[in-house]
Amino acid sequence: MWNYTDKVKEHFFNPKNSGVLDSANAVGEVGSITCGDALRLMLKVDPDTQIILDAKFQTFGCGSAIASSSALTEMIIGKTVDEALTLTNRDIAEYLGGLPPEKMHCSVMGAEALRAAIANYKGEAWEDDHEEGELVCKCFGIDAAMIERAVTVNGLTTLEEVTHYTKAGGSCQTCHEKIEEVLEEVLAKTGALKPAAKHAPGTVGLDAIKPLEPKAEPAAAPKLTNVQRMQAIMSAIEEMRPQIQRDGGDVELVDIDGKDIYVRLSGACSGCSQSAGTMMGVQMKLVEKLGEFVRVKPASLMPAHAG
Amino acid sequence: MSQGIYLDNNATTRVDPEVLQEMLPLFTEHFGNPSSMHGFGAAVGGKIEWARKQVQALLGAAHDSEIVFTSGGTESDNTAILSALEAYPKKREIITSVVEHPGVLALCEYLEKKRGYTVHRIPVDNRGNLDMEAYRAALSDRVAIVSIMWANNETGTIFPVEELARMAKEVGAVFHTDAVQSVGKIPMKLADSAIDMLSLSGHKLHAPKGIGALYVKRGLRFRPMLRGGHQERSRRAGTENAPAIVGLGAAAQLALVHMGEENTRVKALRDKLEQAILAAVPSCFVTGNPDDRLPNTCNIAFEYIEGEAILLLLNEAGIAASSGSACTSGSLEPSHVMRAMGVPYTAAHGATRFSLSRDTTEEEIDRVIAVVPGIIAKLRSLSPYWQQEAGRPKEFAPVYS
16 A cells, blocks of 8 residues: 555545636646546636636546646645746655655646646646657657656656656556656756755765774764855855856746745746756755755745745 | 455455465575475575476466476467467468457567457357357467467356367367466366466465466477576576466465365355345346356446445445456446357446455355445436436437447
């Protein structure tokens, strides 16, 4: 039996916002019955304020698929369309207190449905985006663009992880080579992510293991004061800005709340499908600089905003 | 977790308390190695031979020496197939079915990919019955072994193994059957049978896990998989798992006693459960062949909902069942058995197996009958494929699939 968190169980046994939303003006439908999960997300967006006033879902799928859908609706109600777009599958999984690796694709389905619904609202053809990428996994209808997103957002490094997150390659396995190609491409692009993603913060990678010094020095790093910590965060973000600005965007530190660091992406970054990847890059950088685990979140997710 | 309603006996069964009583002295009192030349060993050796006779009786085998104790169904399956291939090295073909247990299917796939064997996988029809024409066509003197299950673990559908075995004999092929689900539920007389080898597993018949047996007909060419000591007449090396072997012996004795009950009382409960659910729940059907199947097994496909979600809600109601859905296993496809029968995906994901045992009571079945319709209705109310008000399926075709 899966080791679901209490939060997953809560959203599965008593799903929030399930059913049909008759007044919906944005509908996103993803998945299929052959895949074993499918989701219809219905949104009611206020055309003046762009705020999502209500959201409902109908889901065919397992416990975590239903829980992810329920969580998704809770997370987006009260947000503007653009704020909602910054949401990633990781955010859904984190909201639920984590999902088993084999079930991460349920959170991906939620994020994809949201993108589809918002594309529908804006009158964009969601299929266009779909056709961008080459269909990689024929069994589950997963294209290269979706694999790229999953790899970037979640810092995936192996074929197995890609299958856990997207289902791609989970059936006939003939596309494994193609998936590896996409994976290598993305990893090459986001080269900076590569070494850091290899091992979790606080652990040591093989490359870092050195013979012990004969005279061991007191190793404990001095604990930063709050001011030092804040300055370290600010300087790390300053260091990253030129690179992000080169891509036509910008990043700004908004607040520090313990382990949660809120930033605002602007320019070409806001609403860009790669914005989550940028967030991830900032997070990696900060973890490296501070020597502790922190979580980088969009300013839109600050508690004061949460409705 | 409190004692719930356990309807997953095809997955595993509860060890019968009488079986446990027989086993306990083997841990502390009769702990000797049966190979030893002293009294400690001799006492255990006698117990093992007693157990062998019980299994012989359950299978209706001609000789007790035809029973080889193994670690379970998978080891028995692997031993049987590899033995036949080694005994007949010039024959390079294997026949099996598409609905076998992974203990057979995965090995055949390996032999096909890595050892260059030709594997014939005989298909089934939509009721799970074997395609006899395809079987006949696959048989030839190039076939070393036929390995086809006696009854299917997911649907309970029974294959005509006796006929299959006779046909295999006509071309000189060894016939093995995985009878893990049928031993104890179907009366057997292997002494009069054309079956050469048969696998059984202890934990499916109220013995502990980690013990099984392989029946090897006297005179059949046999090559061991595990080589080492002379245990099991050198057919399966390794110090005997004496407590579990005695447990299997005791369980076999009890299975013979309860065989009638399995086919009367347990079968009646199964039928009651099935008919009540079919009557109360729209858009569901029995998978497999309802007219020829194990008396304890009922597999119902609930359309437009997914099996893991069903199991989670059943579990919440204290009911344990099982599903052929993709999500329960962590694999991404619905069960190979459902797909082989051509069960539509709309139903395969919702296939739910209830497997009873002699421990099952009528009160438990009544409770399940009371709970299931509500669970199905709840999940359908969440499903985009189900039209709630009309109580029937509806069109739903997402943008990409």
